[in-house]
Amino acid sequence: GNSVTQMEGPVTLSEEAFLTINCTYTATGYPSLFWYVQYPGEGLQLLLKATKADDKGSNKGFEATYRKETTSFHLEKGSVQVSDSAVYFCALSDSASGTYKYIFGTGTRLKVLA
Amino acid sequence: GAGVSQSPSNKVTEKGKDVELRCDPISGHTALYWYRQSLGQGLEFLIYFQGNSAPDKSGLPSDRFSAERTGGSVSTLTIQRTQQEDSAVYLCASSRAGTSGSNEQFFGPGTRLTVL
Numbered sequence: 178g179n180s181v182t183q184m185e186g187p188v189t190l191s192e193e194a195f196l197t198i199n200c201t202y203t204a205t206g207y208p209s210l211f212w213y214v215q216y217p218g219e220g221l222q223l224l225l226k227a228t229k230a231d232d233k234g235s236n237k238g239f240e241a242t243y244r245k246e247t248t249s250f251h252l253e254k255g256s257v258q259v260s261d262s263a264v265y266f267c268a269l270s271d272s273a274s275g276t277y278k279y280i281f282g283t284g285t286r287l288k289v290l291a
Numbered sequence: 292g293a294g295v296s297q298s299p300s301n302k303v304t305e306k307g308k309d310v311e312l313r314c315d316p317i318s319g320h321t322a323l324y325w326y327r328q329s330l331g332q333g334l335e336f337l338i339y340f341q342g343n344s345a346p347d348k349s350g351l352p353s354d355r356f357s358a359e360r361t362g363g364s365v366s367t368l369t370i371q372r373t374q375q376e377d378s379a380v381y382l383c384a385s386s387r388a389g390t391s392g393s394n395e396q397f398f399g400p401g402t403r404l405t406v407l
Contacts, residue, residue: 209393221382221398228393266334270393276347277386278324279396281334 179204183267183282190257190289198252198285200241200267208269210234210243210250211279215264224252224265257289293317295399297383303405304373312368312402316385323366324386324396325358329379337381340366341388373406380404 225234230245267282325337336350384396
């Protein structure tokens with residue numbers, strides 16, 4: 178079945194450091210891919226998405242490219258800020274089920290130190 | 292307009308009691324999803340509604356769990372005879388239509404359920 182594997186956290190970085198959070202997936206067909214972010218005490222918010230191979234999603238300085246050949250959708254940011262401290266979830270939209278329900282990775286907690 | 296709302300925000304109950312969790316989706320969104328977020332299991336799908344079609348209940352963990360959606364809008368998730376392992380945050384999400392994987396889902400703030 179479909180699945181998402183996400184790098185384990187927590188990840189602790191200094192402000193202005195480069196961020197990579199790895200995400201790989203297994204899927205039937207061609208799912209859309211998403212990164213959601215959950216700030217402390219808040220709900221899940223869409224960070225970015227990509228709907229087909231080679232698409233690049235970007236928002237708030239974060240980027241991720243849909244790589245079909247490596248089945249990956251790694252999240253990157255060139256210079257993190259303290260305000261980026263949150264839990265990040267990689268997800269795919271399960272087209273095979275007909276419901277487009279999300280299958281989530283386990284989440285990666287990011288802590289950015291000033 | 293308003294986002295997805297859920298009530299209550301917190302619910303503490305005793306083992307064996309029934310609970311009802313409510314979700315108000317974004318107006319005009321025809322697809323509605325329930326997920327559960329727990330420490331041991333991460334984020335897992337529970338049930339999906341699309342318009343007036345029969346729901347996809349494939350993620351419900353046991354027959355103690357049920358859900359309904361009235362008038363294609365508000366949804367209620369009911370857990371009967373609650374157990375301690377039901378303790379989790381229950382998230383509701385809606386999207387414009389469940390007919391395209393590119394449609395993003397908008398999540399509510401969740402209901403934190405604690406079963407004592």
